[in-house]
Amino acid sequence: MNSIYDLTREQMVEAFLAIGEKKFRANQVFEWLYTKNVHDWSQMTNLSKTLQAKLAENFSCDLLEIVEKQVSADGTTKYLLALDDGGLIETVLMIHPYGQSLCVTSQLGCNMACKFCASGLLKKQRNLTSGEMVRQIMTVQNDLNERVSHVVIMGTGEPFDNYDNVMNFIYTINAPKGLAIGARHITVSTCGLVPRIYDFAKEGIQVNLAISLHAPNDDIRNTLMPINKTYPMDQLRAAIKDYIEATNRRVTLEYILLKDVNDDVKYARQLAHYLRGLNVYVNLIPYNAVDEKGFQKSSEDKIQAFKDELLRLHINVTLRKEHGSDIDGACGQLRAKKERRA
Incomplete structure (x- = not known):
């Protein structure tokens, strides 16, 4: 059975017309789901019993099952969720001064x-x-009984490798009479699928774009990120430049600092040269070590020196606050451990 959460507002109207219902009924259901956070057809009290039964025959409005939940000392909460087919995904809630941010997974x-x-x-x-992305938000909100105010699509998977579903997800959660999460409170992150960056520039929505860069040159990026062999850094830079010119929006460059790999100050200089003239800022990320990968977190001194060098070269830079370091902090760790145990 199809999930009602798979439908954008416009698609819901079309689906209701197809089963002989009026457009305003679709709008009522949309508000029940997203504004009133009701996920039981029988509780939608302004719908007739006949319509409730018809909806129950055609659509599911179930949330996802919470299989496991880890809560960090800093309030970060990692959820392991079960999909309808038994697949396991993670979503992570982070507490910030400006609100509650959910890191959403886009692929299994x-x-x-x-x-x-x-x-x-x-x-x-x-x-x-x-809908499976939407249900991550709905499940967490239902568990917390609080509103998620910000969404980052940078959990497991490459969002631009699932472009159409990700865009439908964004349009659903941004809908004014739905969750009404502002476009500027939504960030989508890509490792560098260049054609999709050009597509995204044409969407006409003020969603934030983040690029997972993690290297100052092609030699290092080729060893860290296979996507760079298909779309090397000169092509990526051209796409970023086009995006900025088309949207007049600043782009975030994510840069994980890895001990003795990409954290020397000479690489900060190379990175600054690569970014010169672009309206971007660099988000430096301390590494959450993954046992199977063998990389280590850079020292505090190296991280500070890298940041200081970028600042000296007039590159806007921030250092991401670490979240959930006392739990399975890196995306995918909790799910991988659960799958191995199974």
């Missing part, structure tokens, strides 16, 4: 094979539907 497994990343410990089995 990942094929990008980034050498440092726990998400790729288990290969991609399939894309998630837009």
Whole structure:
């Protein structure tokens, strides 16, 4: 049975018309689901019993099953969720001064094979539907009885490898009479699927774009991220430049600092040269070590020196606050451990 959460507002209207119902009924259901957070047809009290039964025959409105939950001392909560077909995914809630941010997974497994990343410990089995992404938010909100205010699509998987479903997900959670999460409170992260960056520039929505860069040159990026062999850094830079010109939006460059790999100050200089003239800022990320990968976190001194050098060269830079370091912090770790135990 199809999940009602797979439908955007416009698709829901079409689906209701197809089963002989009025457009306004679809709008009522959309508000029940997203504004009132009701996920039981029988509790949608302004719908007739006949319509409730018809909906129950055609659509599921179930949330995801919470299989396991880890809560960090800093309030970060990692959820292991079961999909309807038994697949396991993770979603992570982070507490910030500005609100509650949820890191959403877009694929069951990942094929990008980034050498440092726990998400790729288990290969991609399939894309998630837009509804399975929406249900991650709905499940967490139901568990917390609080609203998620910000969403980052940078959990397991490559969002731009699941482009259509990810865009439907964004349009659903951004809908004014739905979850109404502002476009500027939504961030989508890609490891560098260049054609999709050009597509994303044409969407006309003010969602934030983050690029997982993690290297200052092609030699290092080729060893860390196989995608770079298909779309090397000169092609990636051209796509970023086009995106900025088309949208007038600043782009975030994610850079995980790996001990003795990409953390020397000479690489900060190379990175600054690569970024010169682009409206970007660099988000430096301390590494969450993954046992199977062999990489280590850079020292505090190295991290600070790298940041200081970028600042000296007039590159906007921030250092990401670490979240969930006392639990299975890196994306994919909890799921991989559960799968291995099984």
